[in-house]
Amino acid sequence: xxxAADSPGAGRYIGRGLPRPGAxxxxxxxxxxxxDVVLPRMLHAAFLRSPYAHARLGVIDVSAAAAMPGVHxxxxxxxxxxxCTPWVGTLSHFxxxxxxxxxxxxxxxxVWAGQPVVMVIAETRAQAEDALEVIAVAFEELDAxxxxxxxxxxxxxxxxxxxxxxVLFRTRIxxxxxxxxxxxxxxxxxxxxxxxxxxxxxxxxxxxxxxxPSEARLTVHQSTQTPYQFQDLYARHFGLSEAxxxxxxxxxxxxxxxxxxLYHEDMAVVGASLLLKRPVxxxxxxxxxxxxxxxxxxxxxxxxxxxxxxxxxRAIEVDDVTGVGPFSAYxxxxxxxxxxxxxxxxxxxxxxxxxxxxxxxxxxxxxMSQYRAVGHPIACAVTERLVDLAAxxxxxxxxxxxxxxxxxxxxxxxxxxxxxRFEKLSLATCLxxxxxxxxxxxxxxxxxxxxxxxxxxxxxxxxxxxxxxxxPAFYGVGGxxxxxxxxxxxxxxxxxEVSCAISITEQGQGSEAIIGQIVAEGLGVDRDHVRVxxxxxxxxxxxxxxxxxxxxxxxxxxxxxxxxxxKARILEIAAAILQAEPGTLDIRDDAVTDADGMPRMTxxxxxxxxxxxxxxxxxxxxxxxxVAHHFAPRGYPFAFTNGIHGSLVEVDVETGFVTILKHxxxxxxxxxxxxxxxxxxxRGGVVQGLGAAxxxxxxxxxxxxxxxxxxxxxxxPMACEMPDIVIAHVETPTLDTELGAKGCGEAGTAASSGAAxxxxxxxxxxLGAGISQLPMTPERxxxxxxxx
Amino acid sequence: MSTPQSxxxxxxxxxxxxxxxxxxxxxxxxxxxxxxxxxxxxxxxxACGACIVNLDGQPVHACLMLAVQADGLRVDTVEGLSEAGTxxxxxxxxxxxxxxxCGFCTPGILVxxxxxxxxxxxxxxxxxxxxIRDALSGNYCRCTGYEAIVDAIESVAKARAGRSDxxxxxxxxx
Numbered sequence: 001x002x003x004a005a006d007s008p009g010a011g012r013y014i015g016r017g018l019p020r021p022g023a024x025x026x027x028x029x030x031x032x033x034x035x036d037v038v039l040p041r042m043l044h045a046a047f048l049r050s051p052y053a054h055a056r057l058g059v060i061d062v063s064a065a066a067a068m069p070g071v072h073x074x075x076x077x078x079x080x081x082x083x084c085t086p087w088v089g090t091l092s093h094f095x096x097x098x099x100x101x102x103x104x105x106x107x108x109x110x111v112w113a114g115q116p117v118v119m120v121i122a123e124t125r126a127q128a129e130d131a132l133e134v135i136a137v138a139f140e141e142l143d144a145x146x147x148x149x150x151x152x153x154x155x156x157x158x159x160x161x162x163x164x165x166x167v168l169f170r171t172r173i174x175x176x177x178x179x180x181x182x183x184x185x186x187x188x189x190x191x192x193x194x195x196x197x198x199x200x201x202x203x204x205x206x207x208x209x210x211x212x213p214s215e216a217r218l219t220v221h222q223s224t225q226t227p228y229q230f231q232d233l234y235a236r237h238f239g240l241s242e243a244x245x246x247x248x249x250x251x252x253x254x255x256x257x258x259x260x261x262l263y264h265e266d267m268a269v270v271g272a273s274l275l276l277k278r279p280v281x282x283x284x285x286x287x288x289x290x291x292x293x294x295x296x297x298x299x300x301x302x303x304x305x306x307x308x309x310x311x312x313x314r315a316i317e318v319d320d321v322t323g324v325g326p327f328s329a330y331x332x333x334x335x336x337x338x339x340x341x342x343x344x345x346x347x348x349x350x351x352x353x354x355x356x357x358x359x360x361x362x363x364x365x366x367x368m369s370q371y372r373a374v375g376h377p378i379a380c381a382v383t384e385r386l387v388d389l390a391a392x393x394x395x396x397x398x399x400x401x402x403x404x405x406x407x408x409x410x411x412x413x414x415x416x417x418x419x420x421r422f423e424k425l426s427l428a429t430c431l432x433x434x435x436x437x438x439x440x441x442x443x444x445x446x447x448x449x450x451x452x453x454x455x456x457x458x459x460x461x462x463x464x465x466x467x468x469x470x471x472p473a474f475y476g477v478g479g480x481x482x483x484x485x486x487x488x489x490x491x492x493x494x495x496x497e498v499s500c501a502i503s504i505t506e507q508g509q510g511s512e513a514i515i516g517q518i519v520a521e522g523l524g525v526d527r528d529h530v531r532v533x534x535x536x537x538x539x540x541x542x543x544x545x546x547x548x549x550x551x552x553x554x555x556x557x558x559x560x561x562x563x564x565x566x567k568a569r570i571l572e573i574a575a576a577i578l579q580a581e582p583g584t585l586d587i588r589d590d591a592v593t594d595a596d597g598m599p600r601m602t603x604x605x606x607x608x609x610x611x612x613x614x615x616x617x618x619x620x621x622x623x624x625x626x627v628a629h630h631f632a633p634r635g636y637p638f639a640f641t642n643g644i645h646g647s648l649v650e651v652d653v654e655t656g657f658v659t660i661l662k663h664x665x666x667x668x669x670x671x672x673x674x675x676x677x678x679x680x681x682x683r684g685g686v687v688q689g690l691g692a693a694x695x696x697x698x699x700x701x702x703x704x705x706x707x708x709x710x711x712x713x714x715x716x717p718m719a720c721e722m723p724d725i726v727i728a729h730v731e732t733p734t735l736d737t738e739l740g741a742k743g744c745g746e747a748g749t750a751a752s753s754g755a756a757x758x759x760x761x762x763x764x765x766x767l768g769a770g771i772s773q774l775p776m777t778p779e780r781x782x783x784x785x786x787x788x
Numbered sequence: 789m790s791t792p793q794s795x796x797x798x799x800x801x802x803x804x805x806x807x808x809x810x811x812x813x814x815x816x817x818x819x820x821x822x823x824x825x826x827x828x829x830x831x832x833x834x835a836c837g838a839c840i841v842n843l844d845g846q847p848v849h850a851c852l853m854l855a856v857q858a859d860g861l862r863v864d865t866v867e868g869l870s871e872a873g874t875x876x877x878x879x880x881x882x883x884x885x886x887x888x889x890c891g892f893c894t895p896g897i898l899v900x901x902x903x904x905x906x907x908x909x910x911x912x913x914x915x916x917x918x919x920i921r922d923a924l925s926g927n928y929c930r931c932t933g934y935e936a937i938v939d940a941i942e943s944v945a946k947a948r949a950g951r952s953d954x955x956x957x958x959x960x961x962x
Contacts, residue, residue: 024879027883027894029826031825031891033892036825202838202928254889507890680931680936683933684889711836716930718924718925719920719921722934725935
């Protein structure tokens, strides 16, 4: 197999696996990440962090620190009170949700180990860190809330003194009557635990705030996915004019959802720049990243599935408890992941009845919030583990039980018991394609032959349904200032080239590349003549940016429609000059042509004329060659995608080590704009999911201390542990847009851990063992085998 | 601790003389004092490999060395190796195969891959995919899942060995 083939329906650019133009700059070491930005009179911040998971704050003595060489200011919580209004991580559509108000630095108590408490601003980072050494803080340690179940116990300490307990949010979904569906059915159940893990972006978080008091202008350079969201937050919470707040996201060294949440350090850095009237920079080091970047997952899910004797899946009951840290994250909350877990469980199947309970619990740990594939890996693993257990109970093959129970092609549009509406999925097509791609019968034969030799291989599959292209149903309806639309400003320059400023952002996935392809095809120009600008609130129109798999589907459609608009403008001007009807003209290869493709004038000639000789245009023809266009999805609330993963593993029953031999993905993200980039999104996503399956876990001690907060102790997948990943595509375009694209960023992560879980259990099954906790470490596998 | 000391070295072929604090790391010196921001800091503990540069032709973690330890030595960063054309075929293969996403780990990976390719060429071997994966065991990449990086390095190794593989791709293999 070679690298990605072009999409079967490829156009001039759309559907082609073209390399990213912007990658050359990064390959030459010419990337410009936030920490690379240096401004005149820039100061550096460092934070003293709480060593305790839960403690009351006493006297903070900063006098010695303030006198240290190079130190300009030492700030504590009280310094920010007049500057910055507090924030609360709730949304109104999560009824009854609550969370304690947050401020840049605490004034009364600390709620997780690693929470920033005191900020030093100095000439250099080293001097700021020197000064941290001589700060004295009187902490009065309190009992910490650590364990997920203990946090809900009546005798548990309560983190938020104003609250009755540690439950931040609770919801129930009920459709039909599970009680009657379970009566007389075969019942299989799981009690699955999903560890906390974290994004570990290669570039840690970084923020550089530059306040200019002469115009009350704030410019923030920040490693983030969502500059518009931060523009709104900084303006609102610091009482600044939004038009005078500029947020620039330069090159971003990985984000995966982690860098779209507000962090206390962000607000402290902005506040410090306001106070000192100078640029202030903070770049998290890796230890700080582990102790303060959002963590993800942390669920205990108990679920059971009712299946008829003929293998018909009937109903699922779920109880998901998730620990989210001391408060809910802002502005997207820490309830979205659990909400998606309980709404996505069972999604691919024809269930008649469903009931799910979600409990979101506070603990004295780092805040938990949205990270790549929010909720999907949990929902997928729970569902697909249950389905495999049902297959095993009834003696059915894992492919067969899925074949019998998927939502079928004649059922669309289909509404799940949890209320999600699917326009069209390709579940059965993907299943059969995976069967062939894996050569499943041969794998099973090989597995049986090796088993006879004492080699324990496992084969696992896992179906996913993925939420992409969200409308305001996601955040806007809950009151969040998070846009679901995108904007694009498209300009034909005087030289006849194209400049495209768009509100989606780039973190390496290739947003700029695909927008360039779409605009070039939409306009009829060479892609090399399209320059795409992203990531700056002052030079691009406001919009949603890049998250939740919305960039290609919503941003791409915006760009396509904008290119149609600019094309119409160009043709109107050309028609006036050529004394033709615009409808009889087209644009191909950077020239205005007749309908049959005969070139009439180049775009350079049109642009030259409009910019420099507008006197030659008829008075009723505008010379404007800049268009602005916004697009928001108006059809289905979300464009759901689907796909299926296959995993082949080998378990060493002596050591508990698992070798991941191979991984397959068949995915359907609708119209594929660039198969090279889609494949690499999938592969990267798969490996993050395999990290969660086998390696990654933020481990905590009894007192709420993070025990493995370094790159040496927290394991992420390395090249030598990862398999080659085979990918195939099915394309079911959404009819809600002309482009037809859905998202693909979560597809790899959504199901790779579920497939691996099923594969390891398949290997362990003949030994009478099973595992129900991620990550599946050697120790846990040996415990499952009763070896230790 | 903080009295600056004289430091003389050659960086990307150019003699450099600076006064630096003894505690300043080589990585911070390259990035902060010389503006060579292609050298990235991902962990500052020698685990992630993003800061790897060549010191007298050998890859080292610039985060684990003090700048003063490089006195009298030659340092080559991704910027210098790029401008000299040393990495041109590797960079072209990475680009064609999309063997990078955010690009933060890429400079360190290029330096390591270049060193390994030299060793493989010297020994007259063409590395297997497993050997390439092992060679990258000191480099974290969080975006790509590694396969495209392995593909790109493999295609360069084959091309340099005279077994041209103009379309960076590969045969399916477990």
